[in-house]
Amino acid sequence: MSAISIVNVKKSFGSLLALKGINLEIKEGEFFGLLGPNGAGKTTLISSIVGLCRLSEGKIGVLGHDVERQYLQSRRLVGYSPQEVNLDRFFSIRKILTFQAGFFGVRRSDRKQLIDRLLNQFRLEDKANQPYYRLSGGMQKRVLIAKALVGNPKILILDEPTAGVDVEQRLELWNFLRGLNRDGTTIILTTHYIDEAEELCQQVGIIHLGEIRELGTPAELIDRYCEKKIIPDHVERGTLEEVFLKVTGAKIN
Ligand SMILES: Nc1ncnc2c1ncn2[C@@H]1O[C@H](COP(=O)(O)OP(=O)(O)O)[C@@H](O)[C@H]1O
Ligand SMILES: [Mg+2]
Incomplete structure:
Protein backbone atom coordinates (compact mmCIF):
# COMPACT_ATOMS: atom_id res chain seq x y z
CA MET A 1 0.00 0.00 0.00
CA SER A 2 1.16 3.55 -0.67
CA ALA A 3 1.93 5.74 2.33
CA ILE A 4 0.39 8.67 0.47
CA SER A 5 -1.74 8.47 -2.63
CA ILE A 6 -2.65 11.71 -4.38
CA VAL A 7 -5.11 11.50 -7.26
CA ASN A 8 -5.90 14.41 -9.55
CA VAL A 9 -5.76 17.01 -6.80
CA LYS A 10 -6.69 20.54 -7.69
CA LYS A 11 -6.83 23.53 -5.39
CA SER A 12 -7.85 27.03 -6.26
CA PHE A 13 -7.64 30.19 -4.22
CA GLY A 14 -10.14 32.46 -5.95
CA SER A 15 -9.01 32.69 -9.55
CA LEU A 16 -5.53 31.27 -8.80
CA LEU A 17 -5.15 27.56 -9.52
CA ALA A 18 -2.43 26.70 -6.97
CA LEU A 19 -2.53 22.92 -7.66
CA LYS A 20 -3.37 21.91 -11.21
CA GLY A 21 -4.16 18.21 -11.00
CA ILE A 22 -1.46 16.51 -8.92
CA ASN A 23 -0.96 12.75 -9.15
CA LEU A 24 1.62 11.26 -6.83
CA GLU A 25 2.26 8.01 -4.97
CA ILE A 26 4.71 7.89 -2.08
CA LYS A 27 5.71 4.44 -0.89
CA GLU A 28 5.94 3.28 2.71
CA GLY A 29 9.45 3.71 4.08
CA GLU A 30 10.45 6.20 1.41
CA PHE A 31 12.33 9.46 1.98
CA PHE A 32 10.57 11.77 -0.47
CA GLY A 33 11.54 15.32 -1.33
CA LEU A 34 9.12 17.81 -2.83
CA LEU A 35 11.30 20.37 -4.47
CA GLY A 36 10.17 23.64 -5.96
CA PRO A 37 10.71 27.39 -6.03
CA ASN A 38 8.73 29.73 -3.79
CA GLY A 39 5.07 29.80 -4.73
CA ALA A 40 5.22 26.43 -6.55
CA GLY A 41 2.48 24.89 -4.39
CA LYS A 42 4.54 22.84 -1.91
CA THR A 43 2.84 24.11 1.24
CA THR A 44 -0.60 23.90 -0.37
CA LEU A 45 -0.01 20.24 -1.26
CA ILE A 46 1.37 19.37 2.18
CA SER A 47 -1.51 21.20 3.90
CA SER A 48 -3.92 19.17 1.81
CA ILE A 49 -2.37 15.90 2.99
CA VAL A 50 -2.80 16.87 6.64
CA GLY A 51 -6.32 18.13 6.11
CA LEU A 52 -5.61 21.82 6.66
CA CYS A 53 -6.59 22.76 3.15
CA ARG A 54 -9.86 21.68 1.55
CA LEU A 55 -9.39 20.16 -1.91
CA SER A 56 -11.17 21.75 -4.84
CA GLU A 57 -11.03 18.42 -6.70
CA GLY A 58 -9.46 14.97 -6.42
CA LYS A 59 -8.60 12.85 -3.43
CA ILE A 60 -5.77 11.97 -1.08
CA GLY A 61 -5.29 8.78 0.89
CA VAL A 62 -2.96 8.25 3.85
CA LEU A 63 -2.25 4.52 4.22
CA GLY A 64 -5.64 3.91 2.64
CA HIS A 65 -7.59 6.48 4.68
CA ASP A 66 -9.24 9.33 2.81
CA VAL A 67 -8.00 12.63 4.26
CA GLU A 68 -11.42 14.26 4.06
CA ARG A 69 -13.90 11.45 4.72
CA GLN A 70 -11.69 9.69 7.31
CA TYR A 71 -9.94 12.73 8.69
CA LEU A 72 -9.20 11.42 12.18
CA GLN A 73 -7.83 8.04 11.07
CA SER A 74 -5.60 9.62 8.45
CA ARG A 75 -4.45 12.53 10.62
CA ARG A 76 -3.41 10.19 13.42
CA LEU A 77 -0.91 8.46 11.13
CA VAL A 78 0.91 11.66 10.23
CA GLY A 79 3.32 13.85 12.16
CA TYR A 80 3.45 17.32 10.66
CA SER A 81 5.86 20.16 11.12
CA PRO A 82 4.54 23.30 9.39
CA GLN A 83 6.56 25.97 7.66
CA GLU A 84 5.16 28.67 9.95
CA VAL A 85 5.55 27.89 13.66
CA ASN A 86 2.26 27.05 15.31
CA ASN A 152 4.38 8.17 17.13
CA PRO A 153 3.43 8.65 13.47
CA LYS A 154 4.20 6.26 10.62
CA ILE A 155 4.63 9.21 8.28
CA LEU A 156 6.49 12.41 9.02
CA ILE A 157 5.82 15.49 6.91
CA LEU A 158 8.13 18.44 7.22
CA ASP A 159 7.56 21.72 5.42
CA GLU A 160 10.94 23.40 4.92
CA PRO A 161 12.56 21.75 7.97
CA THR A 162 15.92 23.49 7.63
CA ALA A 163 14.97 26.91 6.26
CA GLY A 164 17.06 29.64 7.86
CA VAL A 165 19.31 27.24 9.79
CA ASP A 166 23.10 27.47 9.57
CA VAL A 167 25.15 24.83 7.76
CA GLU A 168 26.38 22.92 10.80
CA GLN A 169 22.92 22.67 12.35
CA ARG A 170 21.48 21.63 9.00
CA LEU A 171 23.90 18.70 8.84
CA GLU A 172 22.83 17.74 12.33
CA LEU A 173 19.14 17.86 11.37
CA TRP A 174 19.89 15.74 8.31
CA ASN A 175 21.39 13.09 10.58
CA PHE A 176 18.30 13.05 12.79
CA LEU A 177 16.08 12.65 9.73
CA ARG A 178 18.22 9.89 8.23
CA GLY A 179 18.03 8.00 11.53
CA LEU A 180 14.24 8.28 11.68
CA ASN A 181 13.91 7.05 8.11
CA ARG A 182 16.29 4.16 8.77
CA ASP A 183 14.09 3.18 11.70
CA GLY A 184 11.11 2.89 9.35
CA THR A 185 9.41 6.29 9.32
CA THR A 186 8.26 7.46 5.90
CA ILE A 187 9.50 11.02 5.49
CA ILE A 188 8.21 13.67 3.15
CA LEU A 189 9.87 17.02 3.17
CA THR A 190 9.60 20.13 1.09
CA THR A 191 12.63 22.20 0.40
CA HIS A 192 13.96 24.82 -1.92
CA TYR A 193 17.50 23.73 -1.07
CA ILE A 194 18.46 21.47 -3.94
CA ASP A 195 21.47 19.98 -2.15
CA GLU A 196 19.21 18.92 0.71
CA ALA A 197 17.01 16.87 -1.60
CA GLU A 198 20.02 15.40 -3.41
CA GLU A 199 21.63 14.44 -0.11
CA LEU A 200 18.62 12.98 1.71
CA CYS A 201 15.90 11.88 -0.64
CA GLN A 202 15.45 8.56 -2.44
CA GLN A 203 12.68 10.04 -4.59
CA VAL A 204 12.31 13.64 -5.64
CA GLY A 205 9.35 15.41 -7.19
CA ILE A 206 9.90 18.78 -8.77
CA ILE A 207 6.82 20.97 -8.50
CA HIS A 208 6.44 24.19 -10.45
CA LEU A 209 3.38 26.42 -10.86
CA GLY A 210 1.12 23.82 -9.28
CA GLU A 211 2.25 20.86 -11.39
CA ILE A 212 4.61 17.96 -10.75
CA ARG A 213 7.05 18.43 -13.60
CA GLU A 214 9.50 15.61 -12.85
CA LEU A 215 9.70 12.60 -10.60
CA GLY A 216 12.49 10.12 -9.94
CA THR A 217 15.58 9.38 -7.94
CA PRO A 218 18.16 12.19 -7.96
CA ALA A 219 20.41 9.98 -10.13
CA GLU A 220 17.62 9.32 -12.66
CA LEU A 221 16.79 13.00 -12.94
CA ILE A 222 20.44 13.90 -13.41
CA ASP A 223 20.75 11.25 -16.13
CA ARG A 224 17.61 12.57 -17.81
CA TYR A 225 18.70 16.22 -17.89
CA CYS A 226 22.45 16.51 -17.69
CA GLU A 227 24.97 15.69 -20.34
CA LYS A 228 27.80 13.52 -19.10
CA LYS A 229 31.12 15.24 -19.53
CA ILE A 230 34.10 12.97 -19.78
CA ILE A 231 37.17 14.68 -18.48
CA PRO A 232 40.52 12.78 -18.66
CA ASP A 233 40.37 11.03 -15.31
CA HIS A 234 36.70 11.20 -14.33
CA VAL A 235 33.12 11.63 -15.55
CA GLU A 236 31.09 14.68 -14.57
CA ARG A 237 27.47 13.65 -14.30
CA GLY A 238 25.90 16.97 -13.42
CA THR A 239 23.88 17.93 -10.36
CA LEU A 240 20.29 18.04 -9.24
CA GLU A 241 20.67 21.80 -9.22
CA GLU A 242 21.18 21.76 -13.00
CA VAL A 243 18.07 19.59 -13.34
CA PHE A 244 16.08 21.98 -11.19
CA LEU A 245 17.12 24.99 -13.27
CA LYS A 246 16.17 23.23 -16.51
CA VAL A 247 12.80 22.05 -15.19
CA THR A 248 11.68 25.27 -13.53
CA GLY A 249 13.63 27.88 -15.43
CA ALA A 250 14.09 29.42 -11.98
CA LYS A 251 17.11 31.14 -10.57
CA ILE A 252 18.42 29.70 -7.33
CA ASN A 253 18.63 32.02 -4.36
N1 LIG B 1 -4.41 30.95 1.67
C1 LIG B 1 -4.09 31.38 0.44
N2 LIG B 1 -4.85 32.29 -0.20
C2 LIG B 1 -4.53 32.71 -1.45
N3 LIG B 1 -3.46 32.26 -2.15
C3 LIG B 1 -2.65 31.37 -1.57
C4 LIG B 1 -2.93 30.88 -0.24
N4 LIG B 1 -1.96 29.98 0.07
C5 LIG B 1 -1.13 29.93 -0.99
N5 LIG B 1 -1.54 30.76 -1.98
C6 LIG B 1 -0.90 30.91 -3.29
O1 LIG B 1 -0.77 29.63 -3.88
C7 LIG B 1 0.49 29.48 -4.54
C8 LIG B 1 1.27 28.35 -3.92
O2 LIG B 1 1.68 28.74 -2.61
P1 LIG B 1 2.45 27.77 -1.63
O3 LIG B 1 1.76 26.45 -1.64
O4 LIG B 1 2.59 28.46 -0.32
O5 LIG B 1 3.86 27.63 -2.36
P2 LIG B 1 5.27 27.12 -1.79
O6 LIG B 1 5.05 26.48 -0.47
O7 LIG B 1 5.77 26.18 -2.84
O8 LIG B 1 6.17 28.32 -1.69
C9 LIG B 1 1.18 30.84 -4.43
O9 LIG B 1 0.89 31.57 -5.60
C10 LIG B 1 0.51 31.45 -3.20
O10 LIG B 1 0.53 32.85 -3.28
MG1 LIG C 1 5.87 26.81 1.39
Whole structure:
Protein backbone atom coordinates (compact mmCIF):
# COMPACT_ATOMS: atom_id res chain seq x y z
CA MET A 1 0.00 0.00 0.00
CA SER A 2 1.16 3.55 -0.67
CA ALA A 3 1.93 5.74 2.33
CA ILE A 4 0.39 8.67 0.47
CA SER A 5 -1.74 8.47 -2.63
CA ILE A 6 -2.65 11.71 -4.38
CA VAL A 7 -5.11 11.50 -7.26
CA ASN A 8 -5.90 14.41 -9.55
CA VAL A 9 -5.76 17.01 -6.80
CA LYS A 10 -6.69 20.54 -7.69
CA LYS A 11 -6.83 23.53 -5.39
CA SER A 12 -7.85 27.03 -6.26
CA PHE A 13 -7.64 30.19 -4.22
CA GLY A 14 -10.14 32.46 -5.95
CA SER A 15 -9.01 32.69 -9.55
CA LEU A 16 -5.53 31.27 -8.80
CA LEU A 17 -5.15 27.56 -9.52
CA ALA A 18 -2.43 26.70 -6.97
CA LEU A 19 -2.53 22.92 -7.66
CA LYS A 20 -3.37 21.91 -11.21
CA GLY A 21 -4.16 18.21 -11.00
CA ILE A 22 -1.46 16.51 -8.92
CA ASN A 23 -0.96 12.75 -9.15
CA LEU A 24 1.62 11.26 -6.83
CA GLU A 25 2.26 8.01 -4.97
CA ILE A 26 4.71 7.89 -2.08
CA LYS A 27 5.71 4.44 -0.89
CA GLU A 28 5.94 3.28 2.71
CA GLY A 29 9.45 3.71 4.08
CA GLU A 30 10.45 6.20 1.41
CA PHE A 31 12.33 9.46 1.98
CA PHE A 32 10.57 11.77 -0.47
CA GLY A 33 11.54 15.32 -1.33
CA LEU A 34 9.12 17.81 -2.83
CA LEU A 35 11.30 20.37 -4.47
CA GLY A 36 10.17 23.64 -5.96
CA PRO A 37 10.71 27.39 -6.03
CA ASN A 38 8.73 29.73 -3.79
CA GLY A 39 5.07 29.80 -4.73
CA ALA A 40 5.22 26.43 -6.55
CA GLY A 41 2.48 24.89 -4.39
CA LYS A 42 4.54 22.84 -1.91
CA THR A 43 2.84 24.11 1.24
CA THR A 44 -0.60 23.90 -0.37
CA LEU A 45 -0.01 20.24 -1.26
CA ILE A 46 1.37 19.37 2.18
CA SER A 47 -1.51 21.20 3.90
CA SER A 48 -3.92 19.17 1.81
CA ILE A 49 -2.37 15.90 2.99
CA VAL A 50 -2.80 16.87 6.64
CA GLY A 51 -6.32 18.13 6.11
CA LEU A 52 -5.61 21.82 6.66
CA CYS A 53 -6.59 22.76 3.15
CA ARG A 54 -9.86 21.68 1.55
CA LEU A 55 -9.39 20.16 -1.91
CA SER A 56 -11.17 21.75 -4.84
CA GLU A 57 -11.03 18.42 -6.70
CA GLY A 58 -9.46 14.97 -6.42
CA LYS A 59 -8.60 12.85 -3.43
CA ILE A 60 -5.77 11.97 -1.08
CA GLY A 61 -5.29 8.78 0.89
CA VAL A 62 -2.96 8.25 3.85
CA LEU A 63 -2.25 4.52 4.22
CA GLY A 64 -5.64 3.91 2.64
CA HIS A 65 -7.59 6.48 4.68
CA ASP A 66 -9.24 9.33 2.81
CA VAL A 67 -8.00 12.63 4.26
CA GLU A 68 -11.42 14.26 4.06
CA ARG A 69 -13.90 11.45 4.72
CA GLN A 70 -11.69 9.69 7.31
CA TYR A 71 -9.94 12.73 8.69
CA LEU A 72 -9.20 11.42 12.18
CA GLN A 73 -7.83 8.04 11.07
CA SER A 74 -5.60 9.62 8.45
CA ARG A 75 -4.45 12.53 10.62
CA ARG A 76 -3.41 10.19 13.42
CA LEU A 77 -0.91 8.46 11.13
CA VAL A 78 0.91 11.66 10.23
CA GLY A 79 3.32 13.85 12.16
CA TYR A 80 3.45 17.32 10.66
CA SER A 81 5.86 20.16 11.12
CA PRO A 82 4.54 23.30 9.39
CA GLN A 83 6.56 25.97 7.66
CA GLU A 84 5.16 28.67 9.95
CA VAL A 85 5.55 27.89 13.66
CA ASN A 86 2.26 27.05 15.31
CA LEU A 87 3.20 27.26 18.96
CA ASP A 88 3.54 29.76 21.77
CA ARG A 89 7.13 30.97 21.63
CA PHE A 90 7.04 31.77 25.36
CA PHE A 91 6.21 28.20 26.37
CA SER A 92 8.98 25.92 27.58
CA ILE A 93 9.99 23.01 25.39
CA ARG A 94 8.55 20.53 27.87
CA LYS A 95 5.24 22.38 27.92
CA ILE A 96 5.06 22.48 24.13
CA LEU A 97 5.58 18.72 23.95
CA THR A 98 3.17 18.07 26.84
CA PHE A 99 0.41 20.05 25.09
CA GLN A 100 0.98 18.12 21.91
CA ALA A 101 0.83 14.81 23.80
CA GLY A 102 -2.53 15.87 25.23
CA PHE A 103 -3.70 16.80 21.77
CA PHE A 104 -2.76 13.35 20.46
CA GLY A 105 -4.50 11.65 23.38
CA VAL A 106 -1.37 10.24 25.02
CA ARG A 107 -2.39 9.07 28.51
CA ARG A 108 -1.30 11.37 31.30
CA SER A 109 0.70 8.57 32.95
CA ASP A 110 2.65 7.95 29.73
CA ARG A 111 3.39 11.56 28.86
CA LYS A 112 6.48 12.16 30.95
CA GLN A 113 8.25 9.06 29.67
CA LEU A 114 7.41 9.89 26.05
CA ILE A 115 8.60 13.46 26.40
CA ASP A 116 11.81 12.50 28.20
CA ARG A 117 12.55 10.08 25.38
CA LEU A 118 12.01 12.76 22.72
CA LEU A 119 14.09 15.33 24.65
CA ASN A 120 16.87 12.77 24.84
CA GLN A 121 16.57 11.69 21.21
CA PHE A 122 16.83 15.29 19.99
CA ARG A 123 19.44 16.31 22.55
CA LEU A 124 17.17 18.93 24.09
CA GLU A 125 17.29 17.75 27.72
CA ASP A 126 19.15 20.78 29.03
CA LYS A 127 16.73 23.08 27.20
CA ALA A 128 13.56 21.42 28.48
CA ASN A 129 12.64 24.31 30.74
CA GLN A 130 13.74 27.11 28.44
CA PRO A 131 11.17 29.03 26.43
CA TYR A 132 11.19 28.24 22.72
CA TYR A 133 12.19 31.76 21.66
CA ARG A 134 15.54 31.50 23.49
CA LEU A 135 16.74 28.50 21.49
CA SER A 136 18.96 28.72 18.42
CA GLY A 137 17.38 28.22 14.99
CA GLY A 138 18.63 24.65 14.69
CA MET A 139 17.34 23.71 18.15
CA GLN A 140 13.96 25.25 17.36
CA LYS A 141 13.75 23.06 14.27
CA ARG A 142 14.60 20.04 16.42
CA VAL A 143 11.74 20.96 18.75
CA LEU A 144 9.37 21.12 15.78
CA ILE A 145 10.43 17.66 14.64
CA ALA A 146 10.13 16.25 18.18
CA LYS A 147 6.67 17.81 18.40
CA ALA A 148 5.67 16.20 15.11
CA LEU A 149 6.77 12.81 16.50
CA VAL A 150 4.67 12.96 19.67
CA GLY A 151 1.86 10.85 18.21
CA ASN A 152 4.38 8.17 17.13
CA PRO A 153 3.43 8.65 13.47
CA LYS A 154 4.20 6.26 10.62
CA ILE A 155 4.63 9.21 8.28
CA LEU A 156 6.49 12.41 9.02
CA ILE A 157 5.82 15.49 6.91
CA LEU A 158 8.13 18.44 7.22
CA ASP A 159 7.56 21.72 5.42
CA GLU A 160 10.94 23.40 4.92
CA PRO A 161 12.56 21.75 7.97
CA THR A 162 15.92 23.49 7.63
CA ALA A 163 14.97 26.91 6.26
CA GLY A 164 17.06 29.64 7.86
CA VAL A 165 19.31 27.24 9.79
CA ASP A 166 23.10 27.47 9.57
CA VAL A 167 25.15 24.83 7.76
CA GLU A 168 26.38 22.92 10.80
CA GLN A 169 22.92 22.67 12.35
CA ARG A 170 21.48 21.63 9.00
CA LEU A 171 23.90 18.70 8.84
CA GLU A 172 22.83 17.74 12.33
CA LEU A 173 19.14 17.86 11.37
CA TRP A 174 19.89 15.74 8.31
CA ASN A 175 21.39 13.09 10.58
CA PHE A 176 18.30 13.05 12.79
CA LEU A 177 16.08 12.65 9.73
CA ARG A 178 18.22 9.89 8.23
CA GLY A 179 18.03 8.00 11.53
CA LEU A 180 14.24 8.28 11.68
CA ASN A 181 13.91 7.05 8.11
CA ARG A 182 16.29 4.16 8.77
CA ASP A 183 14.09 3.18 11.70
CA GLY A 184 11.11 2.89 9.35
CA THR A 185 9.41 6.29 9.32
CA THR A 186 8.26 7.46 5.90
CA ILE A 187 9.50 11.02 5.49
CA ILE A 188 8.21 13.67 3.15
CA LEU A 189 9.87 17.02 3.17
CA THR A 190 9.60 20.13 1.09
CA THR A 191 12.63 22.20 0.40
CA HIS A 192 13.96 24.82 -1.92
CA TYR A 193 17.50 23.73 -1.07
CA ILE A 194 18.46 21.47 -3.94
CA ASP A 195 21.47 19.98 -2.15
CA GLU A 196 19.21 18.92 0.71
CA ALA A 197 17.01 16.87 -1.60
CA GLU A 198 20.02 15.40 -3.41
CA GLU A 199 21.63 14.44 -0.11
CA LEU A 200 18.62 12.98 1.71
CA CYS A 201 15.90 11.88 -0.64
CA GLN A 202 15.45 8.56 -2.44
CA GLN A 203 12.68 10.04 -4.59
CA VAL A 204 12.31 13.64 -5.64
CA GLY A 205 9.35 15.41 -7.19
CA ILE A 206 9.90 18.78 -8.77
CA ILE A 207 6.82 20.97 -8.50
CA HIS A 208 6.44 24.19 -10.45
CA LEU A 209 3.38 26.42 -10.86
CA GLY A 210 1.12 23.82 -9.28
CA GLU A 211 2.25 20.86 -11.39
CA ILE A 212 4.61 17.96 -10.75
CA ARG A 213 7.05 18.43 -13.60
CA GLU A 214 9.50 15.61 -12.85
CA LEU A 215 9.70 12.60 -10.60
CA GLY A 216 12.49 10.12 -9.94
CA THR A 217 15.58 9.38 -7.94
CA PRO A 218 18.16 12.19 -7.96
CA ALA A 219 20.41 9.98 -10.13
CA GLU A 220 17.62 9.32 -12.66
CA LEU A 221 16.79 13.00 -12.94
CA ILE A 222 20.44 13.90 -13.41
CA ASP A 223 20.75 11.25 -16.13
CA ARG A 224 17.61 12.57 -17.81
CA TYR A 225 18.70 16.22 -17.89
CA CYS A 226 22.45 16.51 -17.69
CA GLU A 227 24.97 15.69 -20.34
CA LYS A 228 27.80 13.52 -19.10
CA LYS A 229 31.12 15.24 -19.53
CA ILE A 230 34.10 12.97 -19.78
CA ILE A 231 37.17 14.68 -18.48
CA PRO A 232 40.52 12.78 -18.66
CA ASP A 233 40.37 11.03 -15.31
CA HIS A 234 36.70 11.20 -14.33
CA VAL A 235 33.12 11.63 -15.55
CA GLU A 236 31.09 14.68 -14.57
CA ARG A 237 27.47 13.65 -14.30
CA GLY A 238 25.90 16.97 -13.42
CA THR A 239 23.88 17.93 -10.36
CA LEU A 240 20.29 18.04 -9.24
CA GLU A 241 20.67 21.80 -9.22
CA GLU A 242 21.18 21.76 -13.00
CA VAL A 243 18.07 19.59 -13.34
CA PHE A 244 16.08 21.98 -11.19
CA LEU A 245 17.12 24.99 -13.27
CA LYS A 246 16.17 23.23 -16.51
CA VAL A 247 12.80 22.05 -15.19
CA THR A 248 11.68 25.27 -13.53
CA GLY A 249 13.63 27.88 -15.43
CA ALA A 250 14.09 29.42 -11.98
CA LYS A 251 17.11 31.14 -10.57
CA ILE A 252 18.42 29.70 -7.33
CA ASN A 253 18.63 32.02 -4.36
N1 LIG B 1 -4.41 30.95 1.67
C1 LIG B 1 -4.09 31.38 0.44
N2 LIG B 1 -4.85 32.29 -0.20
C2 LIG B 1 -4.53 32.71 -1.45
N3 LIG B 1 -3.46 32.26 -2.15
C3 LIG B 1 -2.65 31.37 -1.57
C4 LIG B 1 -2.93 30.88 -0.24
N4 LIG B 1 -1.96 29.98 0.07
C5 LIG B 1 -1.13 29.93 -0.99
N5 LIG B 1 -1.54 30.76 -1.98
C6 LIG B 1 -0.90 30.91 -3.29
O1 LIG B 1 -0.77 29.63 -3.88
C7 LIG B 1 0.49 29.48 -4.54
C8 LIG B 1 1.27 28.35 -3.92
O2 LIG B 1 1.68 28.74 -2.61
P1 LIG B 1 2.45 27.77 -1.63
O3 LIG B 1 1.76 26.45 -1.64
O4 LIG B 1 2.59 28.46 -0.32
O5 LIG B 1 3.86 27.63 -2.36
P2 LIG B 1 5.27 27.12 -1.79
O6 LIG B 1 5.05 26.48 -0.47
O7 LIG B 1 5.77 26.18 -2.84
O8 LIG B 1 6.17 28.32 -1.69
C9 LIG B 1 1.18 30.84 -4.43
O9 LIG B 1 0.89 31.57 -5.60
C10 LIG B 1 0.51 31.45 -3.20
O10 LIG B 1 0.53 32.85 -3.28
MG1 LIG C 1 5.87 26.81 1.39
